[in-house]
Amino acid sequence: MPESQEQSREIQKEILFEEIDSLISNPPRIEEVIEHEKRLQAEQEEFLAGKKTEHQERLTAKTPGSIRIPDFDLLYLALVEKIGMPEDVVADLIEHEKAHYDQAKKHGLRPKIYLNRYQFVDEEGNNVSVTTPYIAVSIPEGMEKEEARKLVEESVDAPQEKSTSDTELLKRLQN
Ligand SMILES: [Zn+2]
Numbered sequence: 001m002p003e004s005q006e007q008s009r010e011i012q013k014e015i016l017f018e019e020i021d022s023l024i025s026n027p028p029r030i031e032e033v034i035e036h037e038k039r040l041q042a043e044q045e046e047f048l049a050g051k052k053t054e055h056q057e058r059l060t061a062k063t064p065g066s067i068r069i070p071d072f073d074l075l076y077l078a079l080v081e082k083i084g085m086p087e088d089v090v091a092d093l094i095e096h097e098k099a100h101y102d103q104a105k106k107h108g109l110r111p112k113i114y115l116n117r118y119q120f121v122d123e124e125g126n127n128v129s130v131t132t133p134y135i136a137v138s139i140p141e142g143m144e145k146e147e148a149r150k151l152v153e154e155s156v157d158a159p160q161e162k163s164t165s166d167t168e169l170l171k172r173l174q175n
Contacts, residue, residue, distance in 0.1 A: 016074055019067050020082045023117050027129055028064035030120040036063050044172070048152070049145045053138050060114070060136045069113040072098060075133055078115060083131045093133055096159045100135040103158035107151040109137035134165075149173055 040059055047056045061068060069075045072094055079090045097113065104111035117131045137155060139148045153173045156166050 012070060013074060013077065016067070016069070016078065017082055020078055020115070023065060023067060024082070024129075027117045027119045030118045030130075032064040033116065033118045041172070045145075047139060048148045050139045050141045050143045050148060053141060057112075057136070057138055060112075063114075063116065065118045066114050066116045069115050069133070072101075072113065075113055075115065079131070079133070083117075085131075096161070096163070097133050097135055099159040100155050104135065104137045104151075104155040107155065108140060109151060109155060110140075111135045111137050111155075 036059075040056065040063075043052055043056060043059075046052045060066070069078060075097075076090055076094055079085045079093065080087055085093075101111045101113065112135065113133065114136055115131065115133050117129060119127050119129045122128050135155075137152060139152075143151075153170065156162075156169050156173065159166070162170070
């Protein structure tokens, strides 16, 4: 990499890591995240009809505790260096998200990488923080709803092992 590219890469990483630091010190509560996701879900039909893509993108970017991650290398570094997850766990997570990403990209759904962190109080009354990466997609304007639904479904279905939220989303899409 030329020196100037290497420098801007370092700056990009620094800015991202600062954002993550402030998220780590002040994660939203799970209820806030769920509330926001309900809003996103409520508009899913219109979203699939390509009517509210930009609105949906803005809303996704505003999900409490969510940070947009430029690429998978930075996602890897963020999860290992900032969140402190074991490397093998992160490698598996990334393989999973990449399967969603590649499938969505193949279909022209403009996938974006996000990291989400929230906290909740467990049964013993301790504050627990959870960090999860995820992929958000866009529906090109004018795409047929059934086509969009099929392509989103294929992207959600892409990893060999589905997460709980993948399974839930698949169920919603198939209804
Ligand atoms: Zn998944």
